Amino acid sequence: MSIERRMFLKYAAAGCACCVTPGLAAAADHAGPHWSYEGATGPDHWGDLSPEFKACGFGRQQTPIDLASRMKGEARLDVDYHPFPLRLANNGHTIEAAACGKCAITVDGTRYNLAQFHFHHPSEHHLDGVPFDMEVHLVHKSDAGDLAVVGVFMKEGAHNDALDVVFDHLPTREGTDMLAAGAFDPSVFLPVRRDSFRYMGSLTTPPCTEGLTWTVFHDPIEVSREQIRRFALLFPNNARPVQKKNDRVVESSKRT
Secondary structure: OOHHHHHHHHHHHOOOOOOOOOOHHHHHOOOOOOOOOOHHHOHHHHHHHOHHHOHHHHOOOOOOOEEOOOOOOOOOOEEEOOOEEEEEEEOOOOEEEEOOOOOEEEEOOEEEEEEEEEEEOOOOOEEOOEEOOEEEEEEEEEOOOOEEEEEEEEEEOOOOHHHHHHHOOOOOOOOOEEEEEEEEOHHHHOOOOOOEEEEEEEOOOOOOOEEEEEEEEOOOEEEOHHHHHHHHHHOOOOOOOOOOOOOOOOEEEOOO
């Protein structure tokens, strides 16, 4: 069971965002139908693996999508992030970090608390038909139980000192957790310019539940080749292919 699916089921039933506890990944990830990123249990077959996964095959608001830099509109996002204790977990599909505290975003007047963040290699969203080296997804939940996800592209470039605490402490074995830092500020994931895209989408892993508000920043942040390599050794490919936009509207904003 993926981090996104676990998070959706857990936080839909609970009223707060809670930190990862030791053994959580190991206990949860072996439940439910097995899925992967390749072969007979890969993305092309997710919708056939279980009735609860049918949205993966038949949904019309699926994520990720290809974003076009020419899009126009308004996609306001206010960010209120603060340092928190960082615990990383390897759940077999990605590296996740769960957050407690006061980190939040505000979308169209609704406040969403940061529940967790995790990584994909390569990026799941594309920009003008091209993927980036990696993508981080910061998953948030409102008091009403709605989910809003912020996606940030990551490209090879300068070494990112602020993310050493993440890439230097990646749990290498599935089901293991690691306390990586006493105070990590997720603001380091955000690009300097806040141009962004906004659309309604889904979880990018089974059960591919729809109804999520997605905000994806146009500009990537830089990480070094070595930092990317460390994640890629664990997850050579954990990106779902892009999905059809269908009749969805994708808004964008230009904020310097």
